[in-house]
Amino acid sequence: MCHLFAMSSGPARVQATFWLLDAPDSPRAAQRRTPDGAGLGAFDVNGVPHVVRQAIRSRADTAFARESQEVVSSTFVAHVRHASTGRAVDANTHPFVRNGRIFAHNGVIEGLGTLDAELGPACSDVFGDTDSERFFALVSREIAARGGDVGAGITAAARWVAGNLPLYSINMILITGRELWALRYPDTNSLYVLRRDAGGRNARHLDHASPFSEIRVRSLDLLDLPAVVVESERMDEDPRWRLMDSGELLHVAADLTVTSRLVLPEPPTHQLSLEDLRPQAAESQTTAVPEVPAATTP
16 A cells, blocks of 8 residues: 655744665665655745655666655655555645645546546646545645635545545545644554654654665654654654544644544445455555564563
């Protein structure tokens, strides 16, 4: 499945180093399908969003994703794409930027003709052919319709999709220069959150590595500063990782205050199973992920 990563360091800007494909030549990685793209989004000191992303068409086309990316921001989002819809081209590679916000998604939404009809003019500046970018366009339209209330816009868009379109998953991350939102829905794909104190569990800087050889993140600044991390999987043995509930919308405010609420308590009207998906879409959602064992407390 696609790998989502997001982080907020609250009021402090921190430096973080990202490897979007960590150890791609390892024996474990060699057994996996080559990703279709990778990207990273953050904000400069003036709150302007910046995204670097690249499609990956073969295992030889991974130099960008293997290189370290040094970023300074207070919010970050990274994504490794396993395509369910659309070609391996830059326009379909996450994250996406719209209205000063950065967005990434993991899942499958079908019925795109119906979604396009619902979007109407809001579909005119969708440049790729993915379900993800269309969902972001719907989220953006609903945020605007609610006077800029991001949480209300995400909720309205997700409820419309859940009630009207066949879907497998709409896990998503949205960040601004100072805030972060994450939605897990339904329970088909995982999404974890960690409220990390300065130094974490072992009085060390942050150094998170994916068990399935994709995103790795390091921040020396987080030896002395707290952060909130949201990821598709637990990336270390900290026992405080929490699996978000199905339908839970999480918000990390500019001061690192974390709130969450259940905004989609009911299952989707048209829930898809893996057997219902097209072969490409099914393969994109079934990447084997070795679990990190939960640490035991002495």
